[in-house]
Every structure is written in C-alpha cells, then in structure tokens.
Amino acid sequence: MSHAINIAKVHKNYGNLHALAGIDFQIPQGSFFGLLGPNGAGKSTLINTIAGLTYASTGTVEVMGYDVRSQWRQARKSLGVVPQELVYDSFFSVIEVLRLQSGYFGYGRENYPWLDELLDILSLTDKANASMQNLSGGMKRRALIAQALVHRPPVIVLDEPTAGVDVELRKMLWEFTKRLHNEGHTIVLTTHYLEEAEALCEQIAILNHGQLIALDKTQTLLGRYPYRLLRLSLSLDFTLPTLPEALQSKVQSFELGELVLRLHREQDPICGVLECLRAANIPFLDLRTEEPGLEEVFMQLTSDREILS
C-alpha cells in the first residue's frame, strides 16, 4: 500500500459528455503531485471522484488503500480537500466553522489547540471570530485550507489554491504546502500556473479532454521536450515575411521586434540559424537562449492531442 491515491480505470459521464475517459494512475505516498490541464480537462471532476463528492460511472478509487465507495469512512478520514470554489456557510464565524468541521470528524475539545494552531499558521487568528462572509477572498481561501486540515489528513488535495490570490499570499501558500509536504503529507495540487507546478511538484500528470496525456517526474517531462528557445531582438523595421524560408517553420512568436524561435536541440544548431540570418541580411541587436518551461511542454502535449483527435 505505498500509494496515497490509486485511480483505476475511472470513467465519468455527464449525459453525453465523457468528463473522465478511463483514467488510470497512482500517486505515491509522500509525493508532491501536480495535476495540470486546460479548462474543462476534468481535473476537478477527478478530484471530486477521489473525494467521493461524485461517484465514478465505472472504475475505482482508493485513498491510502481504502476504497472511496466501500470503505468511505476511512477513505474520508485520510483525505483533506480544498475545493476550487470559495464556498462557505455565511451563518458562522471562522472558528465556529473549524470546530463544526472537526466535530463532523468525531473530534471534540481535545482538538481545539490544533484548530488554534491552524489559524495561527494561516495568519487568521485575528479573524477567528469574524463571520466567513466578511473575509476577503484570500482570507476565505486560507479558511478553507484550515477547514480541510482539521482532522490532520495524510493526503491533501488542493484544487487551484492560488487562483486569484496576490503574490504575497501565493508565496505564503507555497511555503505552507512545502511545509506540509516536508512533514510527510502527500500533496496533490491543480494549478494553471505552470511555474508553480515546476517549482513545487515532483511529479506531474497532464489531463486533457478527460484523458491522461502525460505522467512523469517534472524533470523528465521537461527533458522530454527536445527544444529550446532563441529570443532575438530585431530592429523595428523587420517584418516576418523577410525571414528566410528555412526559419519560418521555427517561429514561435513575434511581437514588438522580439522574435522567438523554437529550435531542436540536435537538428537546429544555433550557429546555423545565425548564419542564415546573416545571409538574409537581417541584423539583430541582442540574443538569448531559454530552456523550455512546462508551459511549452504543456502546449505541445495538449496541441498534439488536438491534432490527433
């Protein structure tokens, strides 16, 4: 049972829509796992299936070895989920919400010190008695995180925790999730910020149209992309059509005199490109090479699929 989460042949249909089309993978215990994919890829649906908030049409999911349908009590105790939407009960204050949630899990007063500690870690102590509806968006997000952790679950799932939060809070959330990870928790995170996944996640799964299109160590995934980028500053009178035929297919973007070429590591040596530019009499003011980020890998993988389907 070394898997924190085991997803086996999961399908989920909403009417005719195949939101999850045969998802099958494992998340190792103690890992920091990223779940990526464009809008509507099925990330939240997968998370809801893991959490037992939706039932899979077919297939099974286990959390810490417990089947989420047949051993739901243990499975739910093992899992903490921070939902994507900012949902809260406007009737109650922050501390009341935490105490209620802790009670649902069967804890009483003996758990109150942990709840106070959670408020402290998430800098919510001075808002403990404020009504949920009077918190700012960022505070609500932190309160939801605290709510997901009242029962100290070994596996923590965060569905886009950093969507729409400011830089400072994002940094704080990064530190916080890293700390949880160091303490031995398994962290599963979805995000649209690829640099976030790159910075935090050891392993990444990419979902598109309800299918798993990549699953690998973050470094391997980046390495699998055999391209690098060449960024050239050109004079302002340069226009794209004057670029030699041989380079046209390598253009990634051209904006405000900045031309970005996507070059294959082996097949497109940089000196060849420079040669080509000189021959066409195109002067450049500056040049810089860049290693690809997840952004590029991601775009490539999702667009490959688009072409195939």
Next chain:
Amino acid sequence: MNWRGFYTLFAKEVWRFLKVTTQTIFAPVLTVLLYLLVFASVLSEHVQVYPGVTYASFLIPGLIMMSIIQNAFANSSSSLFQSKMTGNLVFTLLAPLSDLEFFLAFVAASVIRGIVVGLGVLVAAMWFAPLTMHSFWILLGFTVLSSATLGALGVIAGLWAEKWDHVAAFQNFVILPLSFLSGVFYSVNNLPPFWQQLSHFNPFFYMIDGFRYGFFGLADSSIGLSFFVVSLSLIAMSVLCLWLLRIGYHLRN
C-alpha cells in the same frame, strides 16, 4: 456510528435556526395569532364542532400542528437546499458521516424546530381560549412523529430541488394545501362525503386529529388509526430519504 459527528451536525442545524429566531420562531407564532384573531373572533358564535369546546379552543391544536408541520419541513428543506446551492455542503459530504447519521441529524433538528415553534404557538394561543390537556404523552408523541416525518420530507425536497423555485413550489403546492385541507379549521365530518373521503387519504389529517385528541380526548378518527398512519408515513419518508441519500441523488453526481 460516528455519534460525535452526528451530534455536531444536529447541533449545527439547531444552532442555525436559533441564529435567526425572528424568521424561524417568531414569524410562525405571529402568523398563528393572526389566524386566531380573524377566525376565532369572527366564527366563534356560529360554529361549534365538539360539544363543550369553543371554536377558538377547537382551532388551537390544529393551528399548533399546522405550524409544526410547516416549520419542521422548512427547517430541513431550506437548510439542506441552501448549503447545496452555496456549495458549502461539500464539507459535510467530505466528512465521515453515514447516510443515516446525516439523515438523523437533519430530522432531529426539524423535530426540535417543531417543538420550539409548537410551544411558542401554544403559549401565545393559551390567552385566547381555554385549553384542556387529555394526555401529555399523546401530544408529545404526535409532535415528534409528525415533525420527524416532515423533517424527512424536507430532506427529500432539499435533495430534489435544483432552484429556490422548486423548494417554494413544494412548500406552496404540497405542504400548504395538504395542511389547510386537513381539518385545521373544521371537523372533516362536516364536509360533503366526497371531500370527507378524500381527507382520509391525507396523512396531515391524522397528525392534526391525533394531536387534537391529545388535548380534548375527542377526535374525528380513532387515535389508534391516527397513530398508525402517522408512524407509517414516517417510516415511508425515512426509507425513501435514506435510499435517495444512498444513491447520492442530486448530491454526489
């Protein structure tokens, strides 16, 4: 059984309606007082249903039970629907609470709301007309059974509804007509035969009839039959409700 989890959810549901007592307790009491004022004062000289019982006295038990019915239903249906709509129900669904624990917590909170509103109406109405108490246990029994039945029905409505409109429709087209046409304002024995027959298919009629028996020792139907029908309604609603929770109807799909 996760008793603490059950108790917490139950306490939360009670706490929720106690946070808005104006709407959940005082408003229904006021409504009943208005009914009493209008009907009892206008009709008291013309109507006598049971010998030795004034019309106002006759009216009060029915009005109390009607408030219990409507409020027990409103408690579970609106609370469940609201947290379903705002989405914070996910936190309850993520917790290790069984369908039974979930069900019992909502139903028990509805019973408490029923009792509190019932007592409120009783205390307010006592000033209008003399009341006798034939049996405390029958009163308590019918209060608990009826509010539990409506609590369960409220959970069903809360699950089924997908907009506030649906909750309101359930309220206005099911609960309200059935509670009005159940002999609150009259004895069904005074109705034309057809309507009399029809009333005997309305479970609310037995709730009110049994409850009234608890006050006067007199009723339209036999107390045994009333007890049987109300218990059966509770069992039917509970079974249906637990089944819906089990399949995750409009909840986990």
